[in-house]
Amino acid sequence: MRTLSGLWIDRSARPTLQDQLARQIRERIRNGDLAPGDPLPSTRDLASELKLSRNTAVYAYERLISEGYLESASRAGIFVSRAITMPRDSKRAATWKKNAPRSAAPVLQPHLTAPRPFRPCQPDVGLFPLLTWNRMRGRALRREGRNILHYQASCVAGLPALRENVATYLHDHRGVRCDWRQVVITSGSQQALFLLAMLLLKPREGVYVEDPGYVEARLAWRNAGARIVPGRVDAQGLPLPTPESGRISLIYTTPSRQFPTGVSLSLPRRLALIDFAAQNRSWIIEDDYDSELRYGAAPLPSLQSLDASGRLIYTGTFSKLLFPSLRLGYVVVPDALLDRFVELKHLSDDHLPLLDQATLALFLESGAFYSHIRRCRREYAERHALFLELFARTDLPLTFEHTDGGMNVVGYLPEGSDDAAWSRRLQEAGFDVPALSHYAIEPMRPGLVFGFTAFAADQLRVEFKRIRPILERAAKERA
Numbered sequence: 342m343r344t345l346s347g348l349w350i351d352r353s354a355r356p357t358l359q360d361q362l363a364r365q366i367r368e369r370i371r372n373g374d375l376a377p378g379d380p381l382p383s384t385r386d387l388a389s390e391l392k393l394s395r396n397t398a399v400y401a402y403e404r405l406i407s408e409g410y411l412e413s414a415s416r417a418g419i420f421v422s423r424a425i426t427m428p429r430d431s432k433r434a435a436t437w438k439k440n441a442p443r444s445a446a447p448v449l450q451p452h453l454t455a456p457r458p459f460r461p462c463q464p465d466v467g468l469f470p471l472l473t474w475n476r477m478r479g480r481a482l483r484r485e486g487r488n489i490l491h492y493q494a495s496c497v498a499g500l501p502a503l504r505e506n507v508a509t510y511l512h513d514h515r516g517v518r519c520d521w522r523q524v525v526i527t528s529g530s531q532q533a534l535f536l537l538a539m540l541l542l543k544p545r546e547g548v549y550v551e552d553p554g555y556v557e558a559r560l561a562w563r564n565a566g567a568r569i570v571p572g573r574v575d576a577q578g579l580p581l582p583t584p585e586s587g588r589i590s591l592i593y594t595t596p597s598r599q600f601p602t603g604v605s606l607s608l609p610r611r612l613a614l615i616d617f618a619a620q621n622r623s624w625i626i627e628d629d630y631d632s633e634l635r636y637g638a639a640p641l642p643s644l645q646s647l648d649a650s651g652r653l654i655y656t657g658t659f660s661k662l663l664f665p666s667l668r669l670g671y672v673v674v675p676d677a678l679l680d681r682f683v684e685l686k687h688l689s690d691d692h693l694p695l696l697d698q699a700t701l702a703l704f705l706e707s708g709a710f711y712s713h714i715r716r717c718r719r720e721y722a723e724r725h726a727l728f729l730e731l732f733a734r735t736d737l738p739l740t741f742e743h744t745d746g747g748m749n750v751v752g753y754l755p756e757g758s759d760d761a762a763w764s765r766r767l768q769e770a771g772f773d774v775p776a777l778s779h780y781a782i783e784p785m786r787p788g789l790v791f792g793f794t795a796f797a798a799d800q801l802r803v804e805f806k807r808i809r810p811i812l813e814r815a816a817k818e819r820a
């Protein structure tokens with residue numbers, strides 16, 4: 342199949358697909374990327390490469406033939422017209438590439454990719470019951486009719502049915518105490534963190550964060566101009582801020598399973614943190630991103646379930662239990678902040694897609710959500726055990742700690758190792774294993790963060806065979 346590499350099609354752009362195609366081929370001829378006499382792909386090949394209808398390709402070619410850029414030789418196909426002379430000008434060609442729309446994906450490469458092994462925090466989307474989901478989607482459409490396609494001013498905080506179902510789930514499974522009206526549906530937990538940063542932080546205000554910790558949260562605090570105060574995570578989780586920390590307006594923590602180390606915040610620390618927030622009038626954001634995935638024991642109750650001060654903001658996400666591109670998460674907002682939070686949410690996106698929210702509401706209500714969690718927990722527990730077992734059979738210098746669940750495990754390297762160099766080396770071999778230092782603010786014990794949940798047992802075995810010699814070589818060179 343003949344192709345024409347690097348063409349872009351932007352389905353959201355105003356020019357028709359036919360116009361986009363004709364314009365790009367014309368530009369290439371003008372730039373000298375295509376020379377007189379060069380053959381072009383058949384309309385069938387072009388249409389199949391670009392996922393266009395064949396007619397679109399036919400019309401684009403016909404237009405260029407009528408303009409004199411192309412000619413058709415009845416059996417041999419379509420060629421750049423031999424009657425034109427265009428300078429080969431590499432500078433102009435480079436400009437064309439630079440000006441290609443940034444939002445569009447290069448059509449001849451796969452647009453969307455799956456995570457490479459052993460990328461942390463990735464669910465196995467192959468386990469997701471798409472058929473059930475689509476059934477629920479159909480049911481939601483039938484139930485709501487076309488009204489679900491309108492703007493709905495009453496849904497800025499989320500579809501009420503979904504908020505109610507989330508509140509029930511949080512109450513029953515995470516011990517969260519709230520009225521459903523406090524549940525606001527957000528575009529992943531990231532939007533909740535971003536909006537909370539806008540709402541709660543003024544420049545130079547102190548935000549106390551886990552070190553190592555979730556980078557995207559830190560970026561939200563930084564964006565608000567906050568002063569980031571790192572708290573070194575130890576075997577009990579995040580310690581209390583010290584007097585040297587200065588005034589702390591906000592504490593961000595992942596208490597159920599600290600990201601990325603996997604440590605659970607101990608009960609004394611939980612109580613002390615809540616007390617600190619009450620005494621100092623600080624807010625706590627509890628990011629409960631993967632607490633359901635505790636293997637061999639029931640999930641720990643949330644920090645929010647212990648709080649009586651009203652200073653705790655609880656966020657969660659469906660990215661890990663369902664699938665990340667759904668972009669639905671939630672935040673339980675204390676009454677004192679609720680109206681202002683919803684106003685900000687309104688400015689940010691009015692409301693999130695109602696059809697997805699209605700589908701998710703039914704998915705929760707029908708129990709399909711709970712069956713899916715059970716299935717994931719079972720599968721991931723097996724993968725977790727297998728992953729650790731594979732490494733345990735080697736004498737690689739990696740020590741795994743805090744391994745009671747989650748989506749990731751940290752393999753600690755010997756003191757003095759350059760974990761970023763190990764990670765780069767793995768990346769060159771096609772792996773995606775971030776260094777612990779990537780998540781760190783201050784220098785710390787080196788390690789590598791492995792995710793295992795997105796990879797079925799067979800794939801884990803195959804990838805382990807591939808990664809092992811690379812790790813062994815890295816270890817030998819270090820020794």
Ligand SMILES: Cc1ncc(COP(=O)(O)O)c(C=O)c1O
Nearest residue numbers: 462529530531555600630658660
């Ligand atoms: C600690 C933590 N919080 C939250 C999230 C989820 O973000 P979102 O809901 O925006 O997909 C992640 C994802 O990796 C995470 O690691």
